[in-house]
Every structure is written in C-alpha cells, then in structure tokens.
Amino acid sequence: MAAAACLKPSGSLWVFGSLRYLLADADRFGAAGLRYAQDIIWRKANGTGFAADHFKRVHEIVVQYYRRAARWRGVYNEVQRVPASTRNKTLQVQRTKPRHTGAIGAAGYRDDGTRIAKSVIEMNSVRGGLHATEKPVSLLAILIRTSCPPDGLVGDFFAGSAAAGEAAAATGGATRAARLTRAWPQERASVLPQ
Known part of the structure; x- marks a missing residue:
C-alpha cells in the first residue's frame, strides 16, 4: 500500500479487482489510511475464467479510495457527464x-x-494487448478525468502495458510510472516521461 503514501491531500486511488479480492484486502486499505469513496462496474463484452460451475464473469469492480484524513469535499472529483x-x-x-x-x-x-454518467460502464476488454490484465485506455481516461485535474499527476504503480500513461497523456496529465517486472513495451514507451 505504498501508493497511499504518495497521494496528495486532494488525491485518490483507483483499484481494479473482484469482490473477493476487495473484501479480503479491506483491512489493508484501512491500515494504509485509505477510505472508500465510490465504485463503478466495468462490464466487459466477454467473460474471463474457465469455471463451469459459476456465473460467467463479465465485469470488474473499480473502487476509488482517498486519504482517511481528508474530507471528501477537498478531494478532486469532476463528476462525469454524458x-x-x-x-x-x-x-x-x-x-x-x-x-x-x-x-x-x-x-x-x-x-x-x-x-451524470452511470456507475456501470460497458466497454470491451483489450484483446491481444501488451499485458494480460491491460485495461482499455478509454476507461482509464474516464477515471483520470474524474479524479485528476488536467495538469495533475497520475501514478501508475504497476504499469504493465503503460495504458494509464497513454490515458493520462490523452487527458492532459503527467505520468509517473513504476514497472515492477520487465522493461517497458516499445509500443507504449513513447507516451511515458523519459
């Protein structure tokens, strides 16, 4: 939860996951000094997973957290309209x-x-992308416009495909990214700061 320490008082953090993951790690988010703000559902066209004894999983939950010490009215939040x-x-x-x-x-x-935009956003998954869990740039752009001012800084703490960097560049924000495994994909290296 080192990402929580990087937040400005007006900043927030978006986390993608399943309900199982989010419930299991709820105490860790609290211990890191984070508070739940809101959530959306990303509804994908095609499901994931091979289980034949469960509903076909065609969504991810995306949760926004902010510093527990901050007041919600002080957190940057540009309500999206459609x-x-x-x-x-x-x-x-x-x-x-x-x-x-x-x-x-x-x-x-x-x-x-x-x-006001609805909390269920329908958008196709990235198929054949640069990373197995790559998120659509257009979905990330919605989240960035919601929680980061146009001249703000977007931190991508996993940067598997650099899609957040591409989305931040498209919305006018700067990006600082940390890749924890391999080198940056050449296809996306141009959107990241050198």
Whole structure:
C-alpha cells in the first residue's frame, strides 16, 4: 500500500479487482489510511475464467479510495457527464421538507442536455494487448478525468502495458510510472516521461 503514501491531500486511488479480492484486502486499505469513496462496474463484452460451475464473469469492480484524513469535499472529483438520451426540459420545483435531510426550498432546473454518467460502464476488454490484465485506455481516461485535474499527476504503480500513461497523456496529465517486472513495451514507451 505504498501508493497511499504518495497521494496528495486532494488525491485518490483507483483499484481494479473482484469482490473477493476487495473484501479480503479491506483491512489493508484501512491500515494504509485509505477510505472508500465510490465504485463503478466495468462490464466487459466477454467473460474471463474457465469455471463451469459459476456465473460467467463479465465485469470488474473499480473502487476509488482517498486519504482517511481528508474530507471528501477537498478531494478532486469532476463528476462525469454524458449526453442525455431524452429531450431537454426546464422545470420549476417546489419541494417540501423531508424529515431526514432538512429544509429544501424552491429550486429551478434547466436541462443542459447531459446526465451524470452511470456507475456501470460497458466497454470491451483489450484483446491481444501488451499485458494480460491491460485495461482499455478509454476507461482509464474516464477515471483520470474524474479524479485528476488536467495538469495533475497520475501514478501508475504497476504499469504493465503503460495504458494509464497513454490515458493520462490523452487527458492532459503527467505520468509517473513504476514497472515492477520487465522493461517497458516499445509500443507504449513513447507516451511515458523519459
């Protein structure tokens, strides 16, 4: 959990895994001083694994953590928006006071043609990529835009295929990567800082 020590107070960390892994390591995330922020489901087109006695696994859970000492409002979080599938509308709403949240007064709402992105993101896996667990650059770009300012720094602590470096470059961020095994793949070396 050395990655937790590298976080700025406004920074966060995304972790890919199965529920089995995330539950087994929950105490380690807590001991590293991390707190759960939110999660998404990456739904893949094709499943993985060879078990014939389980549901076919076609998803990964991706969890965002931030420093326990930080307040969520101080953590960089750019809520992602997508084009609306319905037509625009304008409403004037008069709300009553819900007992559990306090008073909410009148509010106007003007539709900008977008909606908050859903927590299930459908995207194909990388087939025949540079690494066995390579993540799609476009998925990583969504996570980076959510949690890193455009001029921010993205740390990739495994960098198996350098896809996070490519995604950071595409979103305007700088990358610092640490590869724990072989040399960088030549195909992706150009997107990483020298």
